[in-house]
Amino acid sequence: EEILVNNKEELSKALKEVQPGQVILLKNGTWTDVEIKLKGKGTEENKIVLKAETPGKVFLEGQSYLRISGSYIVVSDLVFRNGYTPTSSVISFRTSSKELAYNCRVTNCVVEDYSNSERYDSDKWVEIFGKNNSFDHNALVGKRNKGVTLAVRLNSKESLENNHVIAYNYFGGRQNLGSNGGETLRIGTSHYSRSNSNTTVKNNYFEACDGELEIVSNKSCGNTYQNNVFDECKGTLTLRHGERTLVEGNYFLGNRKHNTGGIRVINEYQTVRNNYLSGLTGYRFRGALVVMNGIYNSPINRYNQVIGAKISNNLLIDSDHVQLCAGSDKERSATPIESTMKNNLFFTATNPNLFTVYDNIEGIDFENNYVNNGENTPVEEGFTFVDYQLEENEFGLRVPKKKLLKKIGFKGDVKLPVTKEEVGPSYYKKEIKEVTFNTGKVIKVAAGDDTLIDAAKKSEAGDILELEKGGVYGLSKILFVNHPITIRGAEGEKPVIKSEKAVFFKIENGGSLKLNHLVIDGADSPDQSGNCVVSTSKYSMNENYKFITLDCDIKQLNINHTFNFLKIYASTMADSILIENSTFTEVTGAILSLDKEIEDLGMYNAEYVIVKNSKFTKIGDTIADVYRGGTDESTFGPNVAITKCDFTDVGNSKRNKDHSSLAFHGVQNLQVADCNWKDSAPVKLFLTNGEPISNLKNCVFDNTEQIQSNNNSYTTKNIQVIN
Amino acid sequence: EEILVNNKEELSKALKEVQPGQVILLKNGTWTDVEIKLKGKGTEENKIVLKAETPGKVFLEGQSYLRISGSYIVVSDLVFRNGYTPTSSVISFRTSSKELAYNCRVTNCVVEDYSNSERYDSDKWVEIFGKNNSFDHNALVGKRNKGVTLAVRLNSKESLENNHVIAYNYFGGRQNLGSNGGETLRIGTSHYSRSNSNTTVKNNYFEACDGELEIVSNKSCGNTYQNNVFDECKGTLTLRHGERTLVEGNYFLGNRKHNTGGIRVINEYQTVRNNYLSGLTGYRFRGALVVMNGIYNSPINRYNQVIGAKISNNLLIDSDHVQLCAGSDKERSATPIESTMKNNLFFTATNPNLFTVYDNIEGIDFENNYVNNGENTPVEEGFTFVDYQLEENEFGLRVPKKKLLKKIGFKGDVKLPVTKEEVGPSYYKKEIKEVTFNTGKVIKVAAGDDTLIDAAKKSEAGDILELEKGGVYGLSKILFVNHPITIRGAEGEKPVIKSEKAVFFKIENGGSLKLNHLVIDGADSPDQSGNCVVSTSKYSMNENYKFITLDCDIKQLNINHTFNFLKIYASTMADSILIENSTFTEVTGAILSLDKEIEDLGMYNAEYVIVKNSKFTKIGDTIADVYRGGTDESTFGPNVAITKCDFTDVGNSKRNKDHSSLAFHGVQNLQVADCNWKDSAPVKLFLTNGEPISNLKNCVFDNTEQIQSNNNSYTTKNIQVIN
Ligand SMILES: [Ca+2]
């Protein structure tokens, strides 16, 4: 029996009276703020079905969400977009803590960009409770706030040994969150991690799932990950808790993208076989293959020792890091035991020192593995050296010779087990969108008061606003940046921008800003403290932004104290901040204060911070203050490079509380090179966990205090001190 | 010639072509985002006029603003509301930094609640530049963001000796800002403060202008404040910079409201005469009459010495504090000289120790002043003791006997020089709005999932949501508090509220919350750090809020770390936070963390914090952490009282970084009394400038560290330590 419902009232009535064998059809169109709670006892023969009149033509928007409980319910063909859930998930396989779903299925649905505007308000898009449920052929694309995209929940015994199947789904485009909580798929939590989940994850396609270190966080026992593709995902399939999980036939394609990883092994009796891992650049916990140290008698939320791991028949191609006994430290001192690495092939032309061994690896039995000539090996026995020879096969993948494949016993063809076309709903176009600078038109802007504001209002994403040679541009209002935009001076004398407001440019959610060949002058700014040239929104931004300053002269930011160049707010995240070929003169505040996530939960404000070939003179506060607190190891950055810069009279304001010219706390990768300091405050380092890389070289400190650090795990080369 | 314009295009055209003698009429109705720049050279005979078709029927909303420059322009009858200016002011007497207004007038206009939603984004409502301008019969009501309401600007020599007249305006309802920058009227800034402004401010009515310490901040020379009324304003008319200003015939009516003040004298040759000051309770810089110490060779932005002040013929009635040599410290050591206090009457039944003398007052000549018997005097000579006798006169004001009035030479009747009816536009109703708790209806809410959410959505300001005796109320969504609302349990067993979300109740802008006779249980809260029971908006709130917890039991806030009771965000301000007759048990985070304004600019998060008769057991973090940083002296609070409380195992979480059970930084008035500590972290005080009052008495510290403080300017009485 089909019941077509036209509005919320009819839906509500239909849901209340629903009977086995009924099919509720949602009328095509947009439904706003619909709260669907579907409870029912269908049977295998007489299922309860909720679906769209036409697949993909029903849009659930605003504060809509779906909860199902009972048995044999099928929900299909719905699209969630333009909004976010007010509850803890968009699609939940329960209607209350006691009413769970059994033998239910959600299929052919889409959740797209349905993210809470509060970046760090946590929710999940899908939560699977109960038993024997299926989530298949769906697309989950563009989650941008905190919280796992899809979670299998084991928070009561009704949800254990669940035999759920997660198959043929498309997981697309999860941006770097800059915090723990950006997992795409999680099964279990530490609490029930020593119980069986018995969930199968197969034939799914993960693309650009860059949320955090864990693309997949396996936190229970007895799960199977089979024939999935991980296409340019930053992170790893992590066997974080629980034992006896099988990872088989999965394809990891890094394409040399930064921080792409493979499989990370922790806990007992894991099996990792017949996987293909290629072009993965990730280091440390993001390595192509990582086997960790554990903790003796580990608490349930820490790291169990690796016991009895079987890692075999895998192909590692052109990847950079295999990490053994990773994370070894005082606490994590239990090295892997009773484990084997057998019949694997490790071919790489990118890093001859593929293997890093952090502790005793006697507990791993190496046998019949193949490496290419010139590569290192963790031990002498168990590795055969052969020539590095790879070719693209008929399926477009780089492979060794057939003979070698045979020698390591790789099963089947080297071929993606599933394609993008085969996953998700057929009505949904699976693509990763990214709008960037300079993809639009050039708009010429005449000099004058507020002409730039008016032009910016009319601009579209990717446009370039071109200012007149030597023109003067006054701003009586804030220029809001709502999409990627370039403001650039025409060739010749740089145009000058002045503002009467506390902020020249404000980057709103979705915005990115490039300043090119300009003079920014603070002479008309209001006589009050705390002005800035660029700020982020004060509100949460759930889209990462970019901010680039090229060939600009910034001056006279000094009408009052604490006049900053960039002023950011919490709950914002820059993918990248770049300053190049620019000068900064007479600034009472800081240039880049990236230290607003102070709760020490591992959050931070910028992934890449690059400052090069620039001069800083008479700057009151810090040039770059980059902070990532806490001890969380789920994230990649911040990454900072400061090169070829001159600092003169920098950091000497009495309001520069930590009295630094550069200050880095918890930065994961720091490169400072070819810089000169004169009459300036010192460089301050605070190195935290995560084995950060911190290198300083070719620096001259003239009448400037020495580098200060909480410990000496940083390297210096050619540092000159003049007094 | 009258030109009626119907829309923005016609207005724009009319403005472009405007000629002397023309009258531009804005058609009645709502105009959104209108940017009016009126430039023109009118003459005394042929003025240029811009006005409403009907006074008070033209509403400028959204991002509208007005700028005028030239000469003999009159703007009248307009109402700005529902929005805020995108520029630095709503009404500006210039169109650019070089184009100022001369002989112009703005009259009969209203600016109401036209406040930037960003509390600390600064703008002004009116800026007067140029010369010989008039601002009269206007109403400026309800400014809630930072920035002076009306400023006379002296930032170039064209605006000096300006002879502006500000008269018959209504300045109404400016809430406590909690920061410097809440002045209602300012004339000049420190930079030009040694030049003549020669502005007259007369016959204005100030009501409830509570923004900050300075209702009026006089920062230039030669001004006149005459016949103004200050009705229940917290703060003072402050002669902050500049000399030779006359303060005459003004009426300050405190009605015993907290922190109401009178006149504060700084700098040279000020005259304060024939003023009436009554019922003023303010202390220190908010005193009824304050004469400050200065600094020898003061920098222009600090405090000039008082020289040649003439304070005479004033009536001080039933006020609490006259402060002489106020602010005396190492820096402010220049005592008043060549000054007289003559023919004044000081009658008070409220504080017999009316006078406080902080330094040498030999430089003040006291003559023929009258005090009542029993009162103190600053010196022996120059004061005559008479009986305290006051009566209400025919104008409703409390006065001494006629004979005494004559003796001190008080001129004229004791009578308000202007009434509320005489100021502002006649079409505008002048009233102070305040919505509070329990002014609405009682809504009974049945127990169940989300019934409370649904009831709250339908509620109106002042309503009471009454929950069933012993009922259980589940929340799957956040309950948003958008107006003052009470949630209260019916008599008998307290109902229980649980939530699946990270926040139970979120107070949005305009909201206030009272919890009464409830159990709040964290058992269903998500397993993540940082949950809370109540939070403010994460966004700026430009309306102050109240949060009251009465007779509640809060428990099991412990599913994960840092589970707080109240979690606030920056740019929010509580008028008052009260906890009474409640218990708190097993909380991993803090109870009241009021420490989010960390920029040390004198901002803070709550004016009154009162905790009484409550029990706190197993609380990980601080019970109350109240912070006001910086050295700014423009504000009143925070005020904190903690009485009759028990603290057991409080503050011992390793995440309680400062390891305190109570932590007060820069609190201005602290009372801790009749409390017991057991196995808890210590009380920490950080006393800053502003001569804070900090008293602790009748406290028992059992197995708890001693009080810690940065200095010993606090008092203790009957403190018991048990080990
Ligand atoms: Ca994680």
Ligand SMILES: [Ca+2]
């Ligand atoms: Ca002030």
